[in-house]
Amino acid sequence: MVTLKLIITMNRKELIEQIRTKKSFLCIGLDTDITKIPKYLLDTEDPVYEFNKQIIEATKEYCVSYKINTAFYESRGLAGWQSLIRTWNELPKDTFSIADAKRGDIGNTSEMYAKAFFQAESSGMSFDSVTVAPYMGADSVKPFLKFENKWAIVLGLTSNEGSKDFQFLPVAEETMLFERVIQTVSGWGTNDNIMFVVGATRGESFLTIRKHAPDHFLLVPGVGAQGGNLQDVCKYGMNKDCGLLINSSRAVIYASSGEDFAEAAAAEARKVQNEMKLILESM
Numbered sequence: 001m002v003t004l005k006l007i008i009t010m011n012r013k014e015l016i017e018q019i020r021t022k023k024s025f026l027c028i029g030l031d032t033d034i035t036k037i038p039k040y041l042l043d044t045e046d047p048v049y050e051f052n053k054q055i056i057e058a059t060k061e062y063c064v065s066y067k068i069n070t071a072f073y074e075s076r077g078l079a080g081w082q083s084l085i086r087t088w089n090e091l092p093k094d095t096f097s098i099a100d101a102k103r104g105d106i107g108n109t110s111e112m113y114a115k116a117f118f119q120a121e122s123s124g125m126s127f128d129s130v131t132v133a134p135y136m137g138a139d140s141v142k143p144f145l146k147f148e149n150k151w152a153i154v155l156g157l158t159s160n161e162g163s164k165d166f167q168f169l170p171v172a173e174e175t176m177l178f179e180r181v182i183q184t185v186s187g188w189g190t191n192d193n194i195m196f197v198v199g200a201t202r203g204e205s206f207l208t209i210r211k212h213a214p215d216h217f218l219l220v221p222g223v224g225a226q227g228g229n230l231q232d233v234c235k236y237g238m239n240k241d242c243g244l245l246i247n248s249s250r251a252v253i254y255a256s257s258g259e260d261f262a263e264a265a266a267a268e269a270r271k272v273q274n275e276m277k278l279i280l281e282s283m
């Protein structure tokens, strides 16, 4: 039985304050694969939760956000959902929480997905935000925007190779599909309840994205294991409020496969935070 924590949401102003206070815009991804965690943890009741708890404790001063990729939990059935709920419960109040579930369906189904990640009374979890795929259009995204103080983080331009299959297709003269997505989705909500995912591997495209979404926060995965460049992302993607949450998952949480995994994760997070501090100071 999991005891629910007091639910406190984080709005845009509070997120910006956290970035200024911690001098960090790092989001740590808890993509916790049970086959990759140190073997000694497998003797505990909930190894994935135990791993996450130690990672969170060791890294919380260096980041402003945690992103839990739900696939790593859903793939383990009931035990995985329990690890997910317990981990959500451990997330510090001063961090912005992201359920990276990439949901989106017809309206009444999207509403159920929103309840699954936002409404603790029904699901046991209340994340600040959930990642949403926009392919099914307005009625699939808007249900996520009906929840007060909650955010939809909509896929804009993704970091993977396959992003070239559709996202760069021209839909009008000098307009690519990802641009149309960002222009249109921006009109469905505000920069207080919509962010966009933009892959760090797309450094050159941040200028284009900022033309369409100058004030929105961007969630930027792809630094670390996928090789995206932090300096380039900041150069082209930052706005006056910082406007970026940079995610790193594997490079932080698997910095060591030994019993020192939490200290190694802290050292990696500190290294990225130090770089971010210098960038913020030079803004």
Ligand SMILES: O=C(O)c1cc(=O)[nH]c(=O)n1[C@@H]1O[C@H](COP(=O)(O)O)[C@@H](O)[C@H]1O
Pocket (backbone or CB within 6 Å): 029, 031, 069, 100, 131, 157, 158, 159, 160, 197, 198, 199, 221, 222, 223, 224, 225, 226, 247, 248, 249, 250, 251
């Ligand atoms: O929405 C995402 O978070 C996401 C979008 C994207 O374009 N690329 C991408 O890598 N992600 C996620 O970001 C994380 C990246 O993990 P690392 O490559 O290990 O840092 C994973 O959870 C991915 O699912």
